[in-house]
Amino acid sequence: MTMRVDLPEETLAGVLAKAFGNRSFLIGFVITLLVAAVALLSFVWTPYDVTRLVIADKALAPAAAHWFGTDHFGRDILSMIMVGARNSIAVALVAVGIGMGVGVPLGAFAAARGGIADEALMRVNDLVFAFPALLSAIMITAIFGPGAVNAIIAIGIFNIPVFARVARAGALAIWPREFILAARAAGKGMTQISVEHILPNIATLLLVQGTIQFALGILAEAGLSYVGLGAQPPMPSWGRMLFDAQTRMVTAPWMAIFPGMAIVVTVLGLNLLGDGIADILDPKSRRRR
């Protein structure tokens, strides 16, 4: 499915007006902003120190002192969710960065050159896609050891073919257009055209895919942390909070409920945002998604 996306020929004010008239975008934007704000706030302030264990206060129910209760080591769950947001965002963001940084140039190059280069890229894509992502991520961390950095790499690798594919499809649709022909006639090289003309025109496409991969990255990080392969203590992570919670569902269900909600809300926000952006920039896509 190739979407034809042009840069909207509207004023910024017009776009903004449309954006905030769009329900998906509005809700998604507010949630995403909120999560980002909480993560940023955690750098300067959290209700409690998340690296300090207070065993005497373990598994306290939600109350005025601890809004979301405490965990099995007496740490404040609200504080941990705040710092955990930082971890989730960092992992997912860098993984998207890897995917875009490597995948987009590859895709653009393949589209520009065609022929063997294109064929080779698509075959490598096929190869990566043939491996079940979670399984491969587990193998990667089995080789390099668990940890946030290796989780980023594992998730990032699987973002590369996604962006390569999107970039290639987007670029292929634009290459035959007249303004590209004009640029070629003006003697511009392949690389120059790709950077100056192709990339700006597929930027929105990449932005939409980026938000989707960002959301998927947060889910993937949670899954990896849940099986113990993500960020390591003392760094809190949402997935590992759920892992710690699952043996205490009878006596301390709040340990599972709040981090779970944090994941749901964040992913929901990002997906709504992505949908919203796609709607605003390409109203036709509304039907398709």
Added chain:
Amino acid sequence: MKLWKTILAAAVLSLGAAASAFAARTDLVIGIPLEPPHLDPTAGAAAAIDEVLYANVFEGLTRIGPNGEVLPDLAESWTISDDGKTYTFKLHTGVKFHDGSDFSADDVKFSLDRARADNSVNAQKGLFAQIDKVDVVDPATVKVTLKNPQGSFLYNMGWGDAVIVSPKSAETNKEKPIGTGPFKFQNWAKGSAITLVKSDNYWGAPVALDKVEFRIVPDAAAAVPALLSGDIQAFPFFDPDSVSQVKGDPRFHVVIGSTEGETILAINNKKPPFDKLQVRQAISFALDRKAIIDGASAGLGVPIGSHMSPASKDYVDLTGLYPHNVDKAKELLKEAGLEKGFKATLKLPPPTYARLGGEIIASELREVGIDLEIIPVEWAQWLDQVFTKKDYDLTIVSHTEPNDIDIYSRKDYYFNYDNPTFDKIIAELNLTSDEAKRKQLLGEAQKILADDAVVGFLYELPKVGVWDAKLQGLWENAPIQANDLTKVKWTD
């Protein structure tokens, strides 16, 4: 149509089961945390093998009882020569293997010779190292001659690795174990469960259960709901950390016993700065054992000060040597020239005690300036990196083998500890069978380890068993890793 029949049949069956519940139950589903790699106790170190088969399917000359005592098993009695080198075992007669063949002294000779052979893959070859020769006197008598007298020989013969197998089935026991015990093997659904059924031609006292299923439940997260929903009626080795979830529930019987598992913060004694005594002592002072036990083991577990189970008769209480004292720890680090602290790694194997304990210890050592990077590893990596290659700074592990203080004297063991005085004591201990003398030597050995702060001694791993309140006869303690079902029954 066929499906409906099956469903109907299932419904009728479950009605039937409800009706027969008035008679005492004879079936049992037991949860075990790890799946055995195979079912031959004489060819593997995995505790899971013994947890299913020991005393149930396989029997040895002697066996270990519920409190760690040596009991007669296939050997009805024995005599020991005055020089302590010759053991003559009188065997039970009329014993049959599950394949119907007769058990005799030849099987004993076969089993012991096989275990100590050069090409043996027995995981505990050391148990048989002192055996010089095994002679069949008559079908019901076996004479074992030792190279040197060995105080622990009868105990050694009670290990799962020393059970008696038949030459006919020795090669196939991994898949289809054939023993002499009260239960015989029925089925192994790999990754799921192992089923045993009562053996009808058992030589000893008959057992009460007809059918036992050992279901593999790898993590505590699944064990708790399985118990609460009644799917599984007993977890003899329940994760202590999860015990709060069932404690106080009248449907369950929670039994807290002791194990031979000394849980330690192992230290690489040759790797700077841990080669400095002050640094190791500082770590010992920095540890708050109570917080570790509360946080990683639900408050269960007895603190230890050296490498000996507090339940042992030879135990010396050395826990007062390094009380939790942050200032003292900092002072010692300063003496060692490390007042600014340092960075190190802490490799954690999968068990909960290690993963949770590691988080707590990392936070405690941070208080005195030691910044630990936590590296979780699977057992495969742990054995490779820590145990074999000694590529580690600190690790947490529970040494569950009984009476294993001698590991500190082993050359090239992963602690990298080398103390000739200690080695001499252990060498002497190995040649001593006099109880009083042994006790004195073991006391000295414990003292040396504590003084040297070889490792951070944490606590004795508790054995938490949780089972249906109507179930009787499971072991409360775990002197060895086993689930002896010979005395288990339902009361109703």
Added chain:
Amino acid sequence: MTAYLLKRLIIAASTLVLASMVVFAVMEILPGDPARLMLGFNAGADQVEQLRNQMGLNAPLVPRYLHWAGGLLSLDFGRSYTYSVPVIDLVRERVVVSLPLALIALALSTIIAVPVGVFSASRQGRAGDALAMGAAQLGVAVPNFWFALMLIYLFAVWLRLVPAGGFPGWGAGIWPAVKSLLLPAVALALPQAAILARVARSALIEVLNEDYIRTARAKGLPYRAVLWRHALRNAMIPVLTILGLQFAFLLAGTIIIENVFYLPGLGRLVFQAINQRDLIVVESVVMLLVAAVIIVNLLVDFSYAVVDPRLRGRQ
């Protein structure tokens, strides 16, 4: 057409060969010695070496790869180090859990998603549509292992309707076996259903705007009839495509759910085998899963060709 199919076939085969090399190489660099793991703490270095020789781990690289790859072709996957039984037997035991689980999950997902998609498409832009698609957004956002945890405590621990985990085997009867797969299937199906519902909706809307649908409506056919009889059938192609991909994903992607419910399926087999360094099992099962994905993709490619004649000329 034949050329196109042939090309797809060659591509699939070469991907498979490449994948086998990648898998084999990865196994080589995986740290940890399976022999040491099997023998445990107290075994000596000579014993470990002896076992390594026995297991054929000391043979050179290339012959070992060729031997393994050759075995794969003849469905001889070798013997598991830890279980010491043929890998194919293990796979056979596990497939009877994973395959039905994937099928039940897929069925549930379809049963939920298609009606929701139809409902939403027929009320496009209205409150019902917004509500259904909002729910779908929520479904996509829920981590399935968290959802599974909630399901276990609600339906197994509290209501005691189904087992909390484990699998009794098909020998225990169909109903007990299916019952133990219900919760995991629901946990797996929810996010898939959410995705599928969104695809079904957009596909339907696309079709509903086509000329022949307008014609049908103009002829006076009732809306419902047009929707179910004509539009849905034509919208099935993208839906089936997604279903194919989801099936491949469900076969391989159930690792976490199989762990939560301690089901003896393929996913858990690989997970355990990775941790126990049972390399021969890991290699073989991963290859099998990769092959499944490639074959499903190939079938999807073929179905495109059948459905869309334009493809025959292109590429």
